Amino acid sequence: MFLTDVTDRGATPALMKTLAFNEARLRMIAENVANANTPGYRAKQLNVDAFQRALGEALDVRRRDPSRPFVVQSGKEVATDAGGALRVTPSDRPPDHVLFHDGTNVSIEREMADLAQTGVRHELATALLRDRINGLEKAIRGTT
């Protein structure tokens, strides 16, 4: 109970959700890249802005009433299940203006850019999380 109290405070749950979201996004990118030459395949997408907005809202709710569970919910793509775990379901990217001759709308350039972005975001989230863990460790040891 005490431990969940400590790990569930401040930005830690938001960082954990970010890690889970990034992992799901990486999986989605892998699927899009693997299917870049599959005829008729429709690329999948995840709305990062919507996820971050939902994360902000969840943090606001938590700030007002710390006893409320940390629930991130954004449309059909992102949901939090009863156990508090993040469920991410990518949606089909609508065929914008260009379809390739084999009927797919995977743009390898876009996937590579998203890949780099996911990597950087993941790095950032882990760095922040490591900071929080280090802080906890210092508090436990009572050293500086």
Place this chain on the structure above:
Amino acid sequence: MFTTLDISTSGLIAQRTNLDTIAGNIAMQDVTRDENGNPNPYRRRVALFAPGDPSRGQNAPGVHVAKVVEDSTPFGLRWEPGHVDAIKDGKEKGYVRVSNVDVHTEMVNAMVAARAYEANVTVAEMAKKMAATTISLLI
């Protein structure tokens, strides 16, 4: 994390199968007879991709080569009356029926396959890097 690696691996396998097919096409572009010795040139083959990875279960994400089909484009004709397999009579007398492989198309497809292979490797590298960063939280 590990699913991501599996997905990228399925992409690598599919692209390699694709490249194998292309290599076969290029190697056999000049074949004018079938394995029984009849004047029946080589037909170009194409690897057909489909989403999903049946080797890892029914709804596993990824990609696989659904089947390798033969290209139904008609064979070409090359004027070579001295050739053993030249057509002996009729309108096309003196011509040799040649395979429907076009080397230029195959070379372009080979480049596309190589690039797609690289893209899958890049994603796998990133998956590895991200997993390593996450694991480093424990140390």
